[in-house]
Each structure stands twice: as structure tokens, then as C-alpha cells.
Amino acid sequence: MTTAHNRVAVLHGVNFDILDRRDPEVYGGLSLSELEGRIGSWARELGQEAIFFQTNSEGEFVEYLHRVPEMADAAIVNAGAWSHYSRAIADALDVAALPSVEVHLSDVEGRDEWRKVSVFDGLVLAKIFGKGPDGYREALELLADKLGTSA
Ligand code: DQA
Numbered sequence: 533m534t535t536a537h538n539r540v541a542v543l544h545g546v547n548f549d550i551l552d553r554r555d556p557e558v559y560g561g562l563s564l565s566e567l568e569g570r571i572g573s574w575a576r577e578l579g580q581e582a583i584f585f586q587t588n589s590e591g592e593f594v595e596y597l598h599r600v601p602e603m604a605d606a607a608i609v610n611a612g613a614w615s616h617y618s619r620a621i622a623d624a625l626d627v628a629a630l631p632s633v634e635v636h637l638s639d640v641e642g643r644d645e646w647r648k649v650s651v652f653d654g655l656v657l658a659k660i661f662g663k664g665p666d667g668y669r670e671a672l673e674l675l676a677d678k679l680g681t682s683a
Pocket residue numbers: 546547610611612613614615635636637638639640647
């Protein structure tokens with residue numbers, strides 16, 4: 533059952549609409565709807581309600597973050613390449629002031645130098661990367677603990 537304090541917004545940024553067309557060696561070959569399906573099931577198992585958003589527009593991502601505190605109690609953010617340089621998105625996440633976890637499917641620390649930088653440093657509870665879709669499950673568990681909704 534959905535109760536207050538268990539709604540988790542899952543935000544995907546640029547190029548996630550074409551996740552199934554990106555290098556399967558790096559991203560696993562899943563489509564975004566398959567990924568969201570898995571996240572939704574894990575959330576239900578944990579007694580959470582996941583709500584999903586994806587855009588390729590940085591401005592829309594920022595505007596969603598402006599509204600997110602009205603819709604959710606916590607957030608999981610995979611902003612794709614924006615994670616490495618968009619101070620605008622980091623500022624908006626800061627203002628949203630929700631418990632948040634940064635997730636990346638791939639091992640951002642073991643790839644290009646520029647992917648090691650994250651604008652969300654200091655704003656998120658954790659940065660989970662290199663675990664594929666399972667990283668989202670870990671993020672949901674962490675947020676369930678934080679929100680006090682774990683079984
Ligand atoms: C990504 C990692 C980013 O460096 C990249 O730009 C993406 C996907 C990931 O989930 O591994 O678009 O966020």
C-alpha cells in the first residue's frame with residue numbers, strides 16, 4: 533500500500549530514451565521501459581511507489597526538479613552526461629532538498645576522466661555506479677532506510 537513518505541521519483545536524463553541503442557557492453561542493452569519496469573517492481577517489494585521521468589532537455593529536467601518535492605519524498609537521479617557538468621541541475625537538486633541517490637549503470641570511475649567528476653558531490657546520500665540495473669535496487673534500499681519505510 534502507498535503511504536506518505538514512500539514515493540521515490542526516478543529521474544533519467546539525456547540519451548536514456550535510446551538506452552537500448554547504446555553500447556550493450558557498457559549499458560546492458562535494456563530499454564528504458566524495461567529498466568523502469570524492474571525499478572518499479574523492486575520499489576513495490578520495498579513498499580515504495582516509484583514515479584518516473586525522462587527528458588533530453590536540461591531545462592525540463594531542472595523544471596521537474598522544481599516540482600518534485602510536491603510529488604515525491606525522495607529521488608534517484610541518473611542525469612547521464614549532465615551529471616558531469618550541469619551546475620544548473622545540481623543547483624535545482626539542492627533546492628529540491630529531498631534525500632537523493634545518484635546512480636549510473638556503468639562504471640563512471642573507470643571510464644573517461646571527465647566521467648569521474650560529478651556535480652552532485654555533497655548533495656546526494658550516495659553515488660552508486662558500475663552495478664547495472666542492480667544499482668537502482670541498492671538506491672531504493674538506501675532510501676527506504678533513510679525514509680524509515682523499510683520492512
Ligand atoms: C551514465 C554514465 C554517463 O557518463 C553517461 O553520459 C550516460 C549514462 C550511466 O548510467 O552509466 O549517459 O549516466
